[in-house]
Amino acid sequence: MFLLLCASALWSMPAKASSDIGCNASRKLSFAVYSGCDDTAMIGPRNDSWTSLILLMADLPGTARARGRCWHCRIRNAASTPSRWRRRSTPSSLNAHPERVAAEAAQVSGSGPSFSCSSATTAIEKTICADPKLSALDRQMAQLFALAKQGAFSTGTSNQLAAQRTALQEMRACAAARTSQPIAVCLKEHYVVRNQELAIAALIKAPTTVLPALRAGDPAFAPILEAVQLWSQAPMDANWSAPERAQGRHRIAALLQPYLTSLQTNADQSFGSSILSDPGAHGVAVRKIDDLFRSERHFAAFLNVLGPYLEEPKLSGMPRDLPCAAIVRHPKLLDATGPVFGSTMDNFVLGNDCSASLPPLPSLNAIVTKLNARWPECQGTIRYAAYGTFNRAVDQARLGFALAAKTGSLPARKGVTNADTATVQADLTAYYVANLHQTPLAAAKMARDALLGILQNAHACD
Known part of the structure; x- marks a missing residue:
């Protein structure tokens, strides 16, 4: 009333x-x-x-x-x-x-x-x-x-x-x-x-x-979201072999086993299966459902290849995003949203909703828009991996996940002024103090590292 x-x-x-x-x-x-x-x-x-x-x-x-x-x-x-x-x-x-x-x-x-x-x-x-x-x-x-x-x-x-x-x-x-x-x-x-x-x-x-x-x-995406929700309930780097994790582990395995089976038996999904089965330089391979529980990286690597193979939703525009709150709890989940195929298939990997679910950062949005507007024309399908890497740098800035960088000047980029970068740095510093409870000095270093990552990955084609 x-x-x-x-x-x-x-x-x-x-x-x-x-x-x-x-x-x-x-x-x-x-x-x-x-x-x-x-x-x-x-x-x-x-x-x-x-x-x-x-x-x-x-x-x-x-x-x-x-x-x-x-x-x-x-x-x-x-x-x-x-x-x-x-x-x-x-x-x-x-x-x-x-x-x-x-x-x-x-x-x-x-x-x-x-x-x-x-x-x-x-x-x-x-x-x-x-x-x-x-x-x-x-x-x-x-x-x-x-x-x-x-x-x-x-x-x-x-x-x-x-x-x-x-x-x-x-x-x-x-x-x-x-x-x-x-x-x-x-x-x-x-x-x-x-x-x-x-x-x-x-x-x-x-x-x-x-x-x-x-x-x-x-319905094609909901089991993945439920599995991510259950995963996020456990502490980071949890021991999934512990008795208290048995129920959650069983449910996650039941939810995701059909996707793994499809990857391994459907010829149209063989590329994703080959990526999962090859440990590569990172030493992460998923060949059976129990492999998901070996580490945070294994779980994220599995999710990373699923997007392009999901049945299309009934309505155009249905989001296939991981919840940002789960990524905050388990930072390795951000890896599930990055480029992995080196082709147009990277356009279909799972996304995240961090831009909507985290506090507003209008100055960051503005500088990213300016960078987008001046992006050079790129050829070849590998460019999608470059675009994904840039998106990841933006996500890292929002989350406070940017890697520490050596001291040096910020690279110049077309369409972006020194005033733009100064504003973003100041806003990110305040954002990290308010939301991540960092000291002003530590927050300023984080803000610079985040901005450096964005500018370094901007305007790349490969």
């Missing part, structure tokens, strides 16, 4: 009054309607009750992309990948009771959507209210968004608010005259994809809540 009263007052507020209420007051109402606080921007008409309530709920105490939609293009992240070849402080109650928060969020409006249908005025709102399935998807989105609000570091907020704005803008476009699909069909597809993104983000925090949604949304 409090939500609806707040939302009702907000929707009836004149436009100028909304812009004059000030940052602190606006935060108590909705991020959706005010553009004067930090870097948030107004996302649509102030009388859009559907948008306002979803974002209002996300900003209340105790509750909790710009990603492409082309599966074949695998547009990974507009802020971390060149456009020519893109792949696709939190309330303590949320930390302590994520499943309870999810349940409370789901009950915002009974059996209807997450907003009051008595206030529905737009074609989008009326369509959702008239369709029980869309209403259920809307409630699910509110529930999942509440869980995904917290960052993958378990402190601070994620960047899901920005991703939610983008998703809602795309949904609103379903009512545009140029849209060939019926509004309900268009909305359903956007809801399913967005809910999958949010479910992946919330998996480590609330597996009981989100696993059913993941299984329904992408």
Whole structure:
């Protein structure tokens, strides 16, 4: 009821009054309607009750992309990948009771959507209210968004608010005259994809809540996500032969054995099988399911080859990402998202959702966008490995995983100024202090190492 009263007052507020209420007051109402606080921007008409309530709920105490939609293009992240070849402080109650928060969020409006249908005025709102399935998807989105609000570091907020704005803008476009699909069909597809993104983000925090949604949304990928969730429950470098790990080990093996069997028996997957069976320079080989439990590297190496061989999802744009929260707990999982094939198949390796699930880093996004814009034309399929290596460097910067580097000057790159690099360094330093609890001196060294890794790998073709 409090939500609806707040939302009702907000929707009836004149436009100028909304812009004059000030940052602190606006935060108590909705991020959706005010553009004067930090870097948030107004996302649509102030009388859009559907948008306002979803974002209002996300900003209340105790509750909790710009990603492409082309599966074949695998547009990974507009802020971390060149456009020519893109792949696709939190309330303590949320930390302590994520499943309870999810349940409370789901009950915002009974059996209807997450907003009051008595206030529905737009074609989008009326369509959702008239369709029980869309209403259920809307409630699910509110529930999942509440869980995904917290960052993958378990402190601070994620960047899901920005991703939610983008998703809602795309949904609103379903009512545009140029849209060939019926509004309900268009909305359903956007809801399913967005809910999958949010479910992946919330998996480590609330597996009981989100696993059913993941299984329904992408059954070919859901067993992998469940296995990663179980793996993340164990401490890093756990002894999987210990009796207390027997149940988890058995479940992970049962979930992943079909993928290994397919790799070893399907001729079309022989390349992936050969990569796994050859220990190479790193000494990591997976020939039987028990090999997964030998080390973190073995588990990550297995996941690394699966992406291109998964059955395509029913909807274009369904994310095939590992949850960043699992990577935070088990850093070697980042290796599962890097290039491994040395061909166009590297476009289809599993991704991660760190850009959305970690706290915002707008200056990093900006410099990566500039680097992408000036990337030279590259020939040959090996270029995809270079692109993947660059993406990995960006992910390492977000996670604080960059390798220590020797002192030296930062390499110059076209489109990037000294002021750009100075801003990123300063922002990363503050980010590491706030989120990784580093001292200012250590954080400054980490920030420089991270930026060095990004610039060294930028504009490479092999």
